[in-house]
Amino acid sequence: MTVRKDMTNGHGICHGGFIFTLADSTFAFACNTYDQRTVAQQCAVTFLQPVREGETLTAHAVERTRAGRGGIYDVTVRDSANTVVAEFRGHSRTISGRLLTADDHQHNDK
Numbered sequence: 001m002t003v004r005k006d007m008t009n010g011h012g013i014c015h016g017g018f019i020f021t022l023a024d025s026t027f028a029f030a031c032n033t034y035d036q037r038t039v040a041q042q043c044a045v046t047f048l049q050p051v052r053e054g055e056t057l058t059a060h061a062v063e064r065t066r067a068g069r070g071g072i073y074d075v076t077v078r079d080s081a082n083t084v085v086a087e088f089r090g091h092s093r094t095i096s097g098r099l100l101t102a103d104d105h106q107h108n109d110k
Helices: 016-031 102-108
Strands: 038-047 058-067 070-078 084-094
Touching (some): 016 084
Antiparallel strands (some): 058 070
């Protein structure tokens, strides 16, 4: 995610909500990889470094544990210099339903 001017706050740094959204979206991709609909039960973020306009951020998720209907995932957000700018922890909860349809499964089997 590249930080644009309209993503900065009154201090001239990236608004934490945008960093949270990047981390939360990465968390969502990670916890929905099992073809089970999964949502966030709880999330927290710690901002470690300010991020300036023009900076490009990347996020990487790691599944820490998954048991029953719950999981815990850590997401690290880094800038282009590979500096950690934020750490996010998300607790997931599976809900009813699948992400892929029967047609999707059939297509993936080919």
